[in-house]
Amino acid sequence: MKICVLVKEVPDAAVEKRIDPSTGRMDRSGEKNLNPYDTHAIEAAMQIREGGSVQVDEIVAVTMGPESAVRALHKSVSLGADRSLHLTDPALAGSDVAATGYALSKALEKEQPDLVLLGQQSDDGECYTIGAVVADHLKMPSLTQVIKMDVDGGSLRCERQAEYGYDTVQVEMPAVISVGDAINEPRYPSLKAIMGAKKKPLETVSTGEVGIESGLVGEEGSRVQCGDFHDPPAKAPGQIIEDEDTNETVEKIVAWLDERKLI
């Protein structure tokens, strides 16, 4: 079977994220990295391959993003993907969630995967929903936030936490599954894999090549317009204690609690 993993390049966790006031889009300059949740999706694909209960012929990393996003693809390949697909086109800039999911689904259609894996959330977008959008376009069953997944012939037995506790859901493939960070512990890439990543096949496609209707993507094709960015109501900052001498710190905490009659 073929597994496609959706991966995204996001600002590094240490970079302060902000909205560029001139464009109303996220300022994506600064250090970037592969979205941490996506490394769990790649690891999940690797574990299916190594588990041996089904034969995995190919793991393909797929991203939509500017030129720089190839770094996320290289990283994905170093973590185990066999090759990658980069959907990139100026026409895609400013796409909202629905438009992004639509565009990704068109790129995926070209690949005809049996399973699409993705991360439960991106560090910058935080929409948790790309999987559900992609699945509806691909006409595949879907589940998000999966923390345990077992392959059983042509279906997956998935577990996740929902509103009332843990749900176990049987999903028939082809399917779209987003995974949470509790699903596995991603491996570190070997030096050899890092060095070899740039040599693995990487295909670049534009919107026209995968049949994306231009009216449905980019800023024009997006049905949501975000704007009027403003600060939330100011909240008085709390008191901060840097722990240097723990006895002293604890005294301060106890005094603080005492003052408020909390002990």
Add this chain to the structure above:
Amino acid sequence: MPDVLTYVLHFEGAFNKNSLGAVSEGAARAEEIGGQCHALVLGGDDLTDELCSSLGAYGATKVFRARGPEGLAQPVIDAMAKAIDDQGHGYALFGGGLLGFEIGAGLAARKQAGVTMEVTSVRAEDGKLVAERPILQDSQISVSRYRGDLGIIIGRINAFEVVSRDGGSAEVVDLDIEYSSWSTQASMVQRGEQRGADVDIEGADVLVAGGRGLGQAENFKLAEDLASAFGGNTAVAATRAVVDAGWYPYAAQIGQTGKTVAPKLYLAAGISGAIQHKVGMQSSENIVAINKDANAPIFEFSDLGIVGDLNKILPKLTEAIKDRKGS
């Protein structure tokens, strides 16, 4: 069209509180733009006429009832798409929760609609609804305006208050749905499994909450020792990260897919303060956080923040509180 369609989730014969909040919110906002609020429910025989029409008490005028498997998103997408095709709703509104995210996003794909998630406030503007969403760890607010026939609004948990009105009763309409082939390719094996002990964190005055920073399941003892030092009505709570890891029972989880709490004192040890955790505890009267990372988001909403190693601080704090109690 100014009508608003909401999805109402239910479990074991009771409606979800956040869904009821969505109905209340939908009814109030629909009125402002000259429309009505409808609700859609999907499930088995437990969805009686009486139960469904009771949604009128929150402002729904009509309830669409579909028969189908509960707890999965895709059948609901089919049902909502059908209701919207029949009635031409202008907005679909969801309370916080996991299914709302999946259904709202799938519906956006199906109907080529705009979608905004984590919405904390909705208002009417020139006869249309606009939605506010905090972004970037709640440091900014972004306002969504919709183009096209349908706008989809997915609320943040606890964002919409449940408001009951007098004497409302809704008309119940059965929807005949032909489910998409892919909607029937997922089936619920077990729903709502409670993992681990049944503990009560909602009634506690003092909550000591532990996160991944505790390092391992055994270290929850540090939190438990501190809790018992406080004595009285005290409990230990947890984040989803540690519940998913099997370190602590699900019943102790605070947050979006756990409990909402508002104790007199909430003390976090090794918790980063992700939005999905914050939404479950931000109404606590006093918030104290111990975290070794000075940039942890939890310090943005703590009354007292301690930057340091919990392994050093917790045992000494426990002793100090015991001493203080003893004196």
